[in-house]
Amino acid sequence: MRTQRVIYKINIALTPADLWLLRSDLHLCIAKVHGQAEATARLNSVIGVFEGWLPARLLTPV
Template sequence: MITSIARWLGTSLDARKRSAQRATLKDLASIRRPLLRSIEDCLDQQALRLRKKIESARTPQELWMLRNDAFQIISQQHDQSVAAERINALIQSFEGWLEPKQLVRIK
């Protein structure tokens, strides 16, 4: 019954358990890599500061919050459509670590 309720709500029990548990260093690295890749062609001081923040983030939630900074930096280097595309591509890396309602795409 709980599984069917979770499915009806659009979440899985595995994702809920995973978001409640602490991310290991390996888990964080698998989230961190795509975030760093999204800004790899951005070389200004803001991007360097963001890389340091990404490297020092200790939870998936902290990394998720840094995507706004990444969006701004990518927008300045390229444009908003490129930034939205790159940031939206990150969502799959965060699935299971955040509540699904937090994983909102940029339009």
């Protein structure tokens, strides 16, 4: 159920900031299936995608 809710939130996100704010929820979903280390690695790997869209101070690793 949580995964479906996160997918819905991703689909209705209007801005990069909206997506960035879903990191915690997404981390939980990925960690449930693949483990915490994998979830952390995956989320940290997309930080570069948000560069230029969000203030640098927000682009911190998990």
